[in-house]
Structure formats: structure tokens, C-alpha cells
Amino acid sequence: MTSEEPPRALLAGASRRSVRLLPWGAALVLCVALLPTTITVLSVDYGLNGGFAGALAVAQAAPLLLAVVRPLRAWYVVFAADVAGALALLTVDFDERLLWPFPPMEIVGYIGFCLALGLRESRRTLLLVWLATAGASVGLGFVAPHGTGARESLLTILSGVALVLGGALRERYEAQRRLAEQETISEAERGRRTLLEERARIARELHDVVAHHMSVITVQADTSVYRLQGLPPDVQEEFTSIAATARESLGEMRRLLGVLRSEEAHGELAPQPSLKRIGPMVEATARAGVPVEFASCDADVPEAVGLSAYRIVQEALANVVRHAPGAPTRVSVAEEGGWLTVLVVNGPSPEPPAAPLEERGTGHGLVGMHERVRLGGGTIETGPLPDGGFRVAARLPLTERDPT
Secondary structure, three states, X not given: OOOOOOOOOOOOOOOOHHHHHHHHHHHHHHHHHHHHHHHHHHHHHOOOOHHHHHHHHHHHHOHHHHOOOOHHHHHHHHHHHHHHHHHHHOOOOOOOOOOOOOOHHHHHHHHHHHHHHHHHOOHHHHHHHHHXXXXXXXXXXXXXXXXXXXXXXXXXXXXXHHHHHHHHHHHHHHHXXXXXXXHHHHHHHHHHHHHHHHHHHHHHHHHHHHHHHHHHHXXXXXXXXXXXXXXXHHHHHHHHXXXXXXXXXXXXXHHHHHHHOOOOOOOOOOOOOOHHHHHHHHHHHHHOOOOEEEEOOOOOOOHHHHHHHHHHHHHHHHHHHHHOOOOOEEEEEEEEOOXXXXXXXXXXXXXXXXXXXXXXXXXXXXXHHHHHHHHOOOEEEEEEOOOOOEEEEEEEEOOOOOOO
């Protein structure tokens, strides 16, 4: 058995504190203003007994504070008090010019309640509230002390306007809230889709790397009997078994990872880029107008690590060309204690173009860098620099590590 969830105040979900406090402030001001005014008007102008006028004033004004959290319950109290007040005024003789059945201060308070109801309740509830208000006005009109007129319908008209206004504001707020939630969900889905696409791309590249090596193993094992003379039969049988196992493994891997290729993503006809391809790529970027300094590394690294380093530098330089054309850039690749360190740092663009080269990026670049490094068990830091430039620093392990 669960306890009832405590009610939330009107506009409690607003982002600004001043908006959240607005209903409380308005209710307090109305309560403080209407309480003495109602007592004075009912007792002095209408001639109602002072004690009864005070009780009616409290019943009609105090629920304004309750309306901030439970407007419908507060309306029940006020509606009953207003009708009781109208009936009580039938026992006294008041001037014909005075409003009846609902004096002006009661109308002001009632409009406040209708606004609160509109901000909280459903259309069906608002319609029932308005029908109850209209029914009370019509019913009391049959016992009007000075005859009926247009003034008796004043509360019905004003309450209807307030209910419609409050309901419209509530529905507008709900629509904006749902739109914001949908945008948040869509953004999360876009990020998840980008991550999955980048993982698929990495898997395809690793498939090509592994497939290349497995193919080499298969060819070497199959041709061993022709390249190496005088092999014993048991050794030849071993090489034949190795070739068969390699072919079977290669086929299984292609069946499992082939689904990751789209119709447009065909297999590579050449080996994937390696560490040695970074130099020519940097030279091509320099010819495109980006001044690049490059510190190379001649270390013999695993092919997957070299591929990751190449892709990181490739994406970092592409971002420089897109977002900081002509910016001085420094690229360095170095081996340090079992790690391959990749650093790409660029300064601000010397002459920003009149319009950005790309209004909005695809979102794959930084996501791909982080995912590629994470899957390899390395670390990466990306972010803007105080002078307006950008820095990409990645560390890739040269030995196998668990991704974190």
C-alpha cells in the first residue's frame, strides 16, 4: 500500500524561481486584500451582521492559499461560501445599485480560483465548474430581491473567460514540455545511433585488418608444401589443418561481421591505413592551406593501433579544415613506455570566413575518436583552448588491455 503523492504547487515545474513563486505571491496578495475588504463591504454596504460577514470573508478569501496546491478542493469551499453569502444577503435590505448575488470582491476572488483551476484541471472539470457557476447564477436569479438583469450573468461570463485562459495556458505549457522531452529523447537517440554507427565502422575496419592477416596465414599454410621441400607427412598434415582452420575462421568472421556493412560499404581492396600513412596525409592537408608541423614516429606498432592513430589524426585535421581554416596546427605521434601518444593541437583561425564552412557537423568525429580509443583500452582528451584553438590528445596502448 503506497501513500498518496503530495500535490505540487501551480507552476512548480517552471525553470525560473520567480515564476514558481508567482502563484504563492498572487494568492497571498489577494487573500490579504480581499479579507478585510469583504468584511467591510458585507457589513457596512450590505448591512450584513458583522460576525457572519467575517465568517463569509474567511471562507471566501482564505482558500486562495489552498488553491495554489489543491485548486479544485478550494473551489468547493469558495463556491459553497459564495452561494451561502448570496442567500444570506436576501435576509437584509441593501441598495438596489449594489451587485447581487455576488459582490465585486467575491467576483475578483472567484476569477482567481478559475485561473488556478484552468492551470491544473482537465477540460471536463473546467466545463463542469463553469456549468455549476452558470447554474448557480441562473438559480439565484429566480429569487433576486430587485429583479434580474445583465449584472447577474457577470460572474458566469468572467469565470468562463478565466477558465478558458487558464486552460489554454496549461495546454500550451504541456505542449512545450512534451516537445522539450521529445527533443531530449531525439537527441539521446541521435547520440546512440551515432555511437552505434561509429562502432560498426570500427568493426568493419578491424574486420579488414584481421581478414588480411587470416588470408596471409591461409596462403602461407597452403603453399608451405611447395615452398618448403622435404617436409614430413605429419608436418604437411599440420599445415593443411592450419589452412583449413584459418579458412573456416575467416568465413565465420565474415558471416558475423558482414551484416555491419551497408550496401554502399564494400570491402577494402587495399590494407587499412597505418602509422606510416599519417605523414602523406599531413602533407596533403598542408597543401590544402593549413600550416601543419608534424613530428613522426617510426615505431613498429600493431596494425589496429596504427589504424586508430591514423583515424584520430584524420578526423582532427578534418575538423581544423572545417572549423578553423588556416589555423597553425601541430601533429605529433610518439611512443612512450608502452603507449602511443597522438597529439593534434591547432590555434584559432587567422581570418574567420564570413560564413561558417559547415553550419552543423555530423557529430561523428569526436564520438568516433572517443569510442575508438575506449575500445582499444586507451585514454583521450578533447576540448577548446583558452586562445580559441582546440586540442586532441590520445594515448593508445601497444599491448592488449581491457577497455574501460
